[in-house]
Amino acid sequence: MSVQRHIEDKLHVAFQPAHLSVTNESYMHAVPADAETHFKVVIVSGEFEGQRLVSRHRAVNQILADELAGPVHALALHTYTPEEWEQYYGQVPASPACLGGSRLG
Incomplete structure (x- = not known):
C-alpha cells in the first residue's frame, strides 16, 4: 500500500473528516520520480472544534x-472545522518551497 493511502486511511479513521485531500507534492522537490516524501493534507473535521491550530x-x-518517522519528509497541514471550511472553501494555501532535504545531482 502506498504511503499516501496509509495517510488517507489513518486520517479517515481518526477524524471522520467531512473533507480530506492528501496530495503527494514530492514531484516539486529534489527526490526520485516515484517518491512519497512530501504531502499536503487538507482536512475538515468536527474533531477540531474548539482546538487551536497547534493542537x-x-x-x-x-x-x-x-x-x-519514516518515509515522510514534509507534511503541509491545513486543518479546518466545518464552519471554517465553509468560510474559506476552495482557498487552500499553497505549500512553501522546500529549503532542505536531499538533492539529486
Whole structure:
C-alpha cells in the first residue's frame, strides 16, 4: 500500500473528516520520480472544534507518527472545522518551497 493511502486511511479513521485531500507534492522537490516524501493534507473535521491550530496539527502529527518517522519528509497541514471550511472553501494555501532535504545531482 502506498504511503499516501496509509495517510488517507489513518486520517479517515481518526477524524471522520467531512473533507480530506492528501496530495503527494514530492514531484516539486529534489527526490526520485516515484517518491512519497512530501504531502499536503487538507482536512475538515468536527474533531477540531474548539482546538487551536497547534493542537490540530499535533493531533494529526500524532496519528501519522510512523510516517513522519519514516518515509515522510514534509507534511503541509491545513486543518479546518466545518464552519471554517465553509468560510474559506476552495482557498487552500499553497505549500512553501522546500529549503532542505536531499538533492539529486
